[in-house]
Amino acid sequence: MHPSRFLLAGLMATLGGCSSSSSPDSLDDAAPVISIDNAETLLREVISIANDEALNEASARLDPVFATVKALIDQARVDGSSSGNGLTFLYSDAINDNGEISEYSFSCDSGGTLVARAYYYDAINGAYVDRLVAASNCSIDDAAFEGSVYKAVRFVRGTDVSTFENFSVEYADGDSLFIDGELIDTSPENRGPITEISWTEATLLAVEGGETTRIDDYSSYRRSVVRSQIPGVADPSTVAQVSFSVTAPWTSGHTLDVKVDLGYAEPTDSSHETGINSAQWQTGTLRVTANEGSGLTLTPSMEDSSTFSVTIDGDSTDPIILNWADGFQVQCAPDYQCP
Numbered sequence: 001m002h003p004s005r006f007l008l009a010g011l012m013a014t015l016g017g018c019s020s021s022s023s024p025d026s027l028d029d030a031a032p033v034i035s036i037d038n039a040e041t042l043l044r045e046v047i048s049i050a051n052d053e054a055l056n057e058a059s060a061r062l063d064p065v066f067a068t069v070k071a072l073i074d075q076a077r078v079d080g081s082s083s084g085n086g087l088t089f090l091y092s093d094a095i096n097d098n099g100e101i102s103e104y105s106f107s108c109d110s111g112g113t114l115v116a117r118a119y120y121y122d123a124i125n126g127a128y129v130d131r132l133v134a135a136s137n138c139s140i141d142d143a144a145f146e147g148s149v150y151k152a153v154r155f156v157r158g159t160d161v162s163t164f165e166n167f168s169v170e171y172a173d174g175d176s177l178f179i180d181g182e183l184i185d186t187s188p189e190n191r192g193p194i195t196e197i198s199w200t201e202a203t204l205l206a207v208e209g210g211e212t213t214r215i216d217d218y219s220s221y222r223r224s225v226v227r228s229q230i231p232g233v234a235d236p237s238t239v240a241q242v243s244f245s246v247t248a249p250w251t252s253g254h255t256l257d258v259k260v261d262l263g264y265a266e267p268t269d270s271s272h273e274t275g276i277n278s279a280q281w282q283t284g285t286l287r288v289t290a291n292e293g294s295g296l297t298l299t300p301s302m303e304d305s306s307t308f309s310v311t312i313d314g315d316s317t318d319p320i321i322l323n324w325a326d327g328f329q330v331q332c333a334p335d336y337q338c339p
Contacts, residue, residue, distance in 0.1 A: 112136030
């Protein structure tokens with residue numbers, strides 16, 4: 001097993017130990033994990049994750065690596081050789097007839113290999129790298145990489161796709177990142193009334209400053225339909241459907257299960273025609289449940305679209321009324337704008 005696998009296995013074992021120590025028997029006399037006192041804090045955190053922020057930020061952290069490898073490929077194509085940032089170019093293999101798409105193999109100073117796939121067109125001045133496959137903890141600059149990452153290259157309007165297969169990063173300062181899953185985003189197409197954005201079966205394990213955040217079984221789906229003259233298109237609406245479990249410092253070592261299922265349907269008498277329209281959730285719920293059984297439910301307000309209510313399991317007091325705008329907004333897909 002490679003070192004990055006030991007890291008992942010060790011972190012999972014540690015977190016699993018935290019969960020097992022929080023058994024129902026040990027919590028009989030303890031305060032509930034989710035209560036009226038911490039509901040707002042927990043909601044802000046889980047909504048941030050449900051808005052794809054953690055997964056998107058992890059994905060963006062890998063962009064500089066693509067830029068580094070691109071520069072080395074550009075140099076290799078000009079000089080026949082290149083090295084730097086812990087990598088040494090070995091050879092390239094064309095994978096299409098005209099050689100515009102090739103795989104470039106590098107050895108890593110730390111041991112291991114890196115294979116990059118790149119598109120090269122003279123008209124666009126350089127290589128565009130869309131796939132990296134790192135083996136045996138290949139070090140680039142101050143981080144060691146392993147696994148596969150693919151980020152589609154778009155030269156015209158099209159779907160954004162990013163795929164991570166057991167991709168791990170270990171940084172020199174002790175931080176680490178593990179990401180698995182796929183992002184599909186049709187919003188750049190701008191070709192029709194329907195937009196869909198989704199993360200599928202994703203996992204994120206991040207260690208920062210000695211603190212560990214683990215997100216499992218992450219799936220998100222956002223869909224919007226705007227008014228259109230195209231026959232057969234569904235009525236204007238937007239939905240957000242997200243589910244995952246999370247263990248983080250702000251959960252005090254407990255696992256929270258989160259399920260979001262929210263919807264908005266544009267009124268039939270709306271004056272909106274095309275373009276980006278404002279929306280706010282009307283139906284559905286956001287549910288958070290802790291591993292010892294406590295939980296809360298968020299429900300959009302029927303009377304005031306700017307607010308929602310939160311009920312705490314077993315709490316007989318009136319529901320908490322909060323404003324979406326106070327850090328609780330669950331994002332919708334373009335071309336609706338949830339303020």
